[in-house]
Amino acid sequence: MRRYHLDEVLGPVALVVVAALLGTLVSISTQTYFTDTLVKVSIVVALYVFIGNSGVLSFGHVSFVALGAWTAGVLTVPPSEKPAIMPNLAGFLQHRHVDNVESLVLAALVGGIAAFLVGIPLMRLSGLAAGIATFAVLEITHNLLQYQERIGPGLNAFSSVPETTGLRQATVGAVICVVVAFLYARSRFGRLLRATREDDAAARAVGASVYRQRLAAFTVSGFLAGLAGGLYVHLLPVQVNSVYLDLTFITLAMLVVGGATSLFGAVVGALAVSALDSWLSVAENGTSLFGWHIDLPAGSAEIVVGILMAAVLILRPSGLTGGRELRLRGVPWRAFVSRAQA
Amino acid sequence: MTVTWQNLADGLLLGSVYALMAVGIGLVFGVLRLVNFAYGQLVMAGAFALALASQWGWPAWAGIALCFAVVLALSAAMEWVVFRPLRGHSPAVMLVATFAVAFLLQSIALLWFGSLGKIATSLTFLGRFWTISGVDIRKIAIVAVVVAAVCLLLLQVLLTRTEIGLHMRAASMDFSTARMLGVRANRVISFAVLISGALAAVVAVMLTVQTPLVTPDFALRDTIVVLAGVVVGGLNRPIPATLGGFAIGFASGVLGGALPTDQSQYLPTFVFVAVILVLLVRPRGLFDFSRTVERV
Numbered sequence: 001m002r003r004y005h006l007d008e009v010l011g012p013v014a015l016v017v018v019a020a021l022l023g024t025l026v027s028i029s030t031q032t033y034f035t036d037t038l039v040k041v042s043i044v045v046a047l048y049v050f051i052g053n054s055g056v057l058s059f060g061h062v063s064f065v066a067l068g069a070w071t072a073g074v075l076t077v078p079p080s081e082k083p084a085i086m087p088n089l090a091g092f093l094q095h096r097h098v099d100n101v102e103s104l105v106l107a108a109l110v111g112g113i114a115a116f117l118v119g120i121p122l123m124r125l126s127g128l129a130a131g132i133a134t135f136a137v138l139e140i141t142h143n144l145l146q147y148q149e150r151i152g153p154g155l156n157a158f159s160s161v162p163e164t165t166g167l168r169q170a171t172v173g174a175v176i177c178v179v180v181a182f183l184y185a186r187s188r189f190g191r192l193l194r195a196t197r198e199d200d201a202a203a204r205a206v207g208a209s210v211y212r213q214r215l216a217a218f219t220v221s222g223f224l225a226g227l228a229g230g231l232y233v234h235l236l237p238v239q240v241n242s243v244y245l246d247l248t249f250i251t252l253a254m255l256v257v258g259g260a261t262s263l264f265g266a267v268v269g270a271l272a273v274s275a276l277d278s279w280l281s282v283a284e285n286g287t288s289l290f291g292w293h294i295d296l297p298a299g300s301a302e303i304v305v306g307i308l309m310a311a312v313l314i315l316r317p318s319g320l321t322g323g324r325e326l327r328l329r330g331v332p333w334r335a336f337v338s339r340a341q342a
Numbered sequence: 343m344t345v346t347w348q349n350l351a352d353g354l355l356l357g358s359v360y361a362l363m364a365v366g367i368g369l370v371f372g373v374l375r376l377v378n379f380a381y382g383q384l385v386m387a388g389a390f391a392l393a394l395a396s397q398w399g400w401p402a403w404a405g406i407a408l409c410f411a412v413v414l415a416l417s418a419a420m421e422w423v424v425f426r427p428l429r430g431h432s433p434a435v436m437l438v439a440t441f442a443v444a445f446l447l448q449s450i451a452l453l454w455f456g457s458l459g460k461i462a463t464s465l466t467f468l469g470r471f472w473t474i475s476g477v478d479i480r481k482i483a484i485v486a487v488v489v490a491a492v493c494l495l496l497l498q499v500l501l502t503r504t505e506i507g508l509h510m511r512a513a514s515m516d517f518s519t520a521r522m523l524g525v526r527a528n529r530v531i532s533f534a535v536l537i538s539g540a541l542a543a544v545v546a547v548m549l550t551v552q553t554p555l556v557t558p559d560f561a562l563r564d565t566i567v568v569l570a571g572v573v574v575g576g577l578n579r580p581i582p583a584t585l586g587g588f589a590i591g592f593a594s595g596v597l598g599g600a601l602p603t604d605q606s607q608y609l610p611t612f613v614f615v616a617v618i619l620v621l622l623v624r625p626r627g628l629f630d631f632s633r634t635v636e637r638v
Contacts (some may be wrong), residue, residue: 057437120624128377128433129625132573133565136614136621143610245562249445256438299453306446313439314427 002208008026009182011326012086012267013175014043019271020171031167032235033282037274038170039231041267043247044254046224048266050217051322052078053190055197056126059117059248060118060134063141066224066243067114068107068229073158073238076103081160090151092333100164111226112219119218146240157237165234171223173231181263189216208235216242250277253309259319264326269319274309277301347477349599355483356595357588358490359548362585365497366541368510368580372514373534374425375433379440379579382565383447384420384539388413388546389556390455390463394462405464409541416447417539421532430533444562451558459557462550469551482551493544494584497537501580506533567594570617576627585629590617 016038023034047061075098077085082094098106122133145152152158165173184190193213196203200210232238250273258269277285280301286293312319346608363381370378395405410631424443428436468485471478501507506529512520513530516525531555568587576584598606620628 121618125621125625128437128573128577129621131377131437132570133621136570136617139614140567140611143608143614147607197424249441252438253442256435286348297453299449302449303446303453306442306449309442310424310439310446312444314424317428317431317435 005327007327008263008325009179011181012178012264015267015271016178018172020167023167030282033274033278035165035167035170037236037271037278038167038174038206039165039228039235040251040254041174041247041270041275042170042177042228042231043225043251044097044258044266044270045174045181045263046221046228047251047255048263049181049184049221049224050103050214050262052260052262052266053185053193053215053217054198055216057131057259058134059252060137060162060217061221061225062243062248062251063138064111064115065229065232065247066141066145066240068111068226068244069158069233069238070152070229071110071226072103072107072230073161073233074152075106076100076162076234077158077160085156085159086149086153088154089152090150093151098160100234103234104227106312107230107233108223108227111229112223115222115225116215116219119215119222123214123218126210127234138244142240142244145154155240157239158233161233161237162236163236165231169234170231173227177227178263178267179222180224181266184217184220185263189213193217250305253305257307257312257319259321259323261318261323262321262325264318265321265323268321272320273305273308277305280304343597344494345600348479349596351407351477351483352504352599353592353595355480355486355548355552356598357592359488359545359552360564360568360571360591361584361588362493362545363564364439364572364583365494365576365580366538366545367568367572368577368583369510369534369538369541370425371572371583372580373510373517373531374429374436376425376428376436377433377440377569378420378538379565379569380420380444380447381453381538381542381568382418382561383444384413384542385546385549385561386451386556386558386587387416387447388543389550389560390451390460391551392557393460393462397460400464402464406543406547407463409546410540413543413546414536414539415583417535417542418532420553421535422465425531425535426528444565448558449561455556455558457558459555459560462554462556465547466554467549469554474526477537482548487549491546493541494504500537506530510534558634567591567613570614575630576615576630578627579630582627582629586627589628 019037023031026034043065047058050056050058074086074089074093075096079095079097082089082216090293118137122130125133146155147153154212172187192203192208193216195206196208196210196213204210229243241249254269254273256269257273258267259265280296283296284298284301286295357613363385367378367381383527388409391409392405395408400408422445425438428439468482469480472484498573501511509520509525509530510533512525513527517527545561549564550556567590571586571590572583573586575584575588576582590613594609597612598609601609
């Protein structure tokens with residue numbers, strides 16, 4: 001008999017919804033930070049589906065975010081404005097136009113298909129070779145998107161994409177990602193993949209194919225990353241360098257800080273690091289906290305996040321949540337509290 | 343595509359520099375099983391030291407001394423604060439941790455020096471050309487090849503002819519057995535990290551001659567390419583790792599100059615597609631012909 005621990009999915013969903021509700025209480029300009037945070041939650045959850053369940057590091061997921069952003073962006077810029085920002089666009093893309101929801105679905109599909117195709121050769125690798133190979137995917141995607149002006153704006157930003165990702169769309173997107181990640185992790189596939197993570201040889205001995213399980217997870221996380229990319233391009237004018245190393249770094253940092261092996265950890269990490277990062281970016285322009293006036297120099301947000309990430313890795317390598325799922329009943333919850341205090 | 347002597351010289355220059363970076367990364371990996379993504383930021387720090395020294399009007403030798411001092415101090419700090427507590431963790435955790443250190447150092451440099459960077463001028467005379475039988479070759483290309491050869495030779499002597507070298511080789515083969523036989527872990531690791539730092543300082547000097555403009559992302563791209571080269575060559579052994587670094591540098595240097603612009607802009611794609619192909623065919627490394635396999 002299969003048991004679903006519903007608190008494992010309701011906890012992360014509740015966190016997302018609370019973040020969204022907090023976002024409705026603040027001014028429109030501050031609300032952008034909350035929307036951005038929720039898109040980051042989607043990306044980090046996508047990372048979790050592969051990295052968390054397989055234990056294999058991937059530096060390449062942001063390329064699926066980029067492909068999703070390119071897909072949704074190219075197809076939703078009004079055709080009348082396409083010649084201005086994408087003069088060299090291929091003919092079949094010049095007059096195609098889809099609406100918001102369709103563009104997100106297509107973004108997810110492109111991300112998933114790309115991940116599947118990339119995964120067919122790459123999922124045979126593990127360890128450092130996998131890390132470097134996925135990094136190579138990021139480099140190749142970045143290089144091609146930067147110079148291939150037939151499929152996008154090249155080095156220009158995706159201006160004139162309808163800004164449909166408000167708080168509501170970002171929340172719906174993040175909740176979809178969380179639910180899909182939960183269903184995957186609790187499925188037969190997710191369980192087999194985690195078995196290979198814990199003990200490769202034993203999992204093989206009971207008949208699990210490491211390659212197939214990793215490929216399945218890579219594809220699912222590619223879908224979610226593509227969806228997140230679609231959400232991202234509808235939030236702000238994405239440029240090729242905004243879906244590259246910095247985004248890879250910050251999203252990996254979020255996953256690791258939260259605890260890479262649990263969905264709860266992914267969401268907690270994304271929310272915690274985003275909250276800190278956003279607050280510091282506000283503080284760079286001057287703010288006050290408990291009556292203290294704080295005015296940080298520009299760029300200090302990155303430094304604090306870098307120190308935080310290094311510190312968490314050194315002091316608590318399994319992350320803030322210890323890589324555990326949220327369980328409201330029984331011992332694990334208490335253990336989590338006592339560990340957090342320790 | 344026509345390959346000129348000039349292109350070959352550029353290839354040798356980049357190949358030598360990357361070979362040194364590959365050795366620096368490989369030495370630390372040997373004893374710690376840690377891929378130091380922040381290696382490029384050591385080079386960047388050394389380059390900023392050179393730029394500051396030339397801004398203050400220091401002579402070239404003083405600038406180079408400052409560069410070595412800064413890079414060695416930073417390496418020691420990195421070993422003390424980051425590598426030591428992380429010792430024994432999984433390679434993935436350590437790689438992500440050095441990724442964090444890399445971005446931390448880069449943002450500190452951004453805060454300190456701004457995104458426009460500084461110019462290191464005290465060594466520009468090495469960037470001028472020598473004309474040898476009608477071929478213009480930058481002095482730095484020759485200097486780099488000679489310096490790299492000398493460094494690698496010294497390192498080979500150190501590893502094979504001294505006691506600490508023997509300890510380092512023993513530690514990179516099997517750390518726990520080496521410790522049981524009396525190799526001091528902290529001493530060997532600190533030594534490897536410092537040598538790796540000294541190589542980073544040499545690389546900083548040579549890269550600032552080639553590109554005098556030092557920005558916070560200085561050497562970041564090079565590190566990514568070298569890391570790929572090292573893994574492609576074979577990370578477990580120093581010579582394959584060095585060859586991998588040299589090969590990827592030589593290929594990038596020659597192709598970067600010889601291909602027309604509309605193709606050379608896709609150079610990273612060619613290089614990284616090649617990296618993926620090699621990893622698929624020979625996951626343990628292109629130049630690793632040893633037959634030992636890590637057991638489960």
